[in-house]
Amino acid sequence: MSEVAKKETQQPTPPTSDRKGNGVAMSQSMTTMHRLRLNPNTEHKPENYEGLQLEFSPLLFSSLERYLPPPMLSLSRDSKLHYMRDIILRYSPEGERTRAQRQREYRQKITTHYQPLHKELYTMNASNFFVPSFLKAINENKEESFRRIMTEPSQGIFTFEMLQPHFCELLLSETMLDKLMEDFIRPISKVFFSDVGGSTLDSHHGFVVEYGIDRDVELGFHVDDSEVTLNVCLGKEFTGGDLFFRGVRCDKHVNTETHKDEVLDYSHVPGRAVLHCGRHRHGARATTTGNRVNLLLWCRSSVFRELRKYQKDLSSWCGECQREKKERQRVSIATSKRELLKKEGKAVT
Numbered sequence: 071m072s073e074v075a076k077k078e079t080q081q082p083t084p085p086t087s088d089r090k091g092n093g094v095a096m097s098q099s100m101t102t103m104h105r106l107r108l109n110p111n112t113e114h115k116p117e118n119y120e121g122l123q124l125e126f127s128p129l130l131f132s133s134l135e136r137y138l139p140p141p142m143l144s145l146s147r148d149s150k151l152h153y154m155r156d157i158i159l160r161y162s163p164e165g166e167r168t169r170a171q172r173q174r175e176y177r178q179k180i181t182t183h184y185q186p187l188h189k190e191l192y193t194m195n196a197s198n199f200f201v202p203s204f205l206k207a208i209n210e211n212k213e214e215s216f217r218r219i220m221t222e223p224s225q226g227i228f229t230f231e232m233l234q235p236h237f238c239e240l241l242l243s244e245t246m247l248d249k250l251m252e253d254f255i256r257p258i259s260k261v262f263f264s265d266v267g268g269s270t271l272d273s274h275h276g277f278v279v280e281y282g283i284d285r286d287v288e289l290g291f292h293v294d295d296s297e298v299t300l301n302v303c304l305g306k307e308f309t310g311g312d313l314f315f316r317g318v319r320c321d322k323h324v325n326t327e328t329h330k331d332e333v334l335d336y337s338h339v340p341g342r343a344v345l346h347c348g349r350h351r352h353g354a355r356a357t358t359t360g361n362r363v364n365l366l367l368w369c370r371s372s373v374f375r376e377l378r379k380y381q382k383d384l385s386s387w388c389g390e391c392q393r394e395k396k397e398r399q400r401v402s403i404a405t406s407k408r409e410l411l412k413k414e415g416k417a418v419t
């Protein structure tokens with residue numbers, strides 16, 4: 071297998087708080103009391119910052135709130151927001167700040183001027199779009215309900231019936247994805263991908279890929295720039311185009327060999343979804359006849375990306391890190407056993 075590429079488009083706004091040393095000094099007018107705590111107050115329940123027009127993720131504010139100095143915690147949400155925004159801007163590189171601002175303006179322009187082709191897509195009357203089994207599971211919102219509709223052909227790759235054929239047709243001409251991620255993918259990812267940020271997904275990059283004789287034919291081996299990827303086949307008729315998966319890897323191990331139990335080749339079916347961790351190495355084989363069209367939603371978590379920067383130990387979700395850990399444990403148990411036997415004066419086997 072050739073080297074794994076990282077498919078990257080625009081990066082999400084990187085989280086910007088700086089929590090080094092004894093806390094971070096704040097604006098000039100603030101005294102030493104106004105410093106961030108070294109460790110978060112885990113007892114404190116942060117405010118919900120969703121639904122506000124913010125240039126940074128609401129989850130970033132909620133997570134930063136736990137680092138506020140104790141006297142600030144009882145202030146109003148607006149005061150805390152103002153204070154934290156100030157910190158984030160102070161530590162955010164100039165380029166990022168401008169980009170966040172530009173993105174906000176661009177979004178605003180689209181919301182004001184865009185004329186939808188199919189208005190019903192935006193109201194998302196779920197029963198018109200999703201198959202009943204999927205909707206039932208979402209409404210019950212329980213692990214057993216999600217498990218009931220899922221097939222797991224290889225560890226960490228979940229496939230399930232998702233879209234009505236009519237919805238696939240509408241999506242082929244127009245897409246709306248915010249709601250899809252927030253209301254439908256996040257609850258599922260919280261259950262199956264919480265170790266890779268699945269419970270804090272807060273931004274996405276959505277696009278449609280099309281393969282066929284006059285388009286791309288195949289897609290090389292890669293990992294996605296996402297925490298969780300939703301890949302739904304929208305149509306049309308085709309042969310070939312199997313997806314192939316070869317195990318989850320962190321950056322350090324992205325080019326290591328594949329183990330037998332990590333091999334999965336999967337034939338996509340219109341209306342069916344595949345949900346996998348972005349770091350699950352994969353690619354798509356050649357579509358040999360017809361047209362294969364897929365909706366891709368790369369879901370990201372700014373909180374997970376922030377936390378990863380401070381992570382020093384192994385990644386619990388990487389297949390190779392897990393193997394290294396197991397091997398170290400095996401060696402250490404064997405060594406202790408040998409030493410014990412030596413102490414007792416027994417022969418070492």
Ligand SMILES: O=C(O)CCC(=O)C(=O)O
Nearest residue numbers: 077279289294354364366
């Ligand atoms: O062709 C496919 O279904 C997979 C596409 C994909 O993996 C990607 O665009 O990241």
Ligand SMILES: [Fe+2]
Nearest residue numbers: 077293294352
């Ligand atoms: Fe991909």
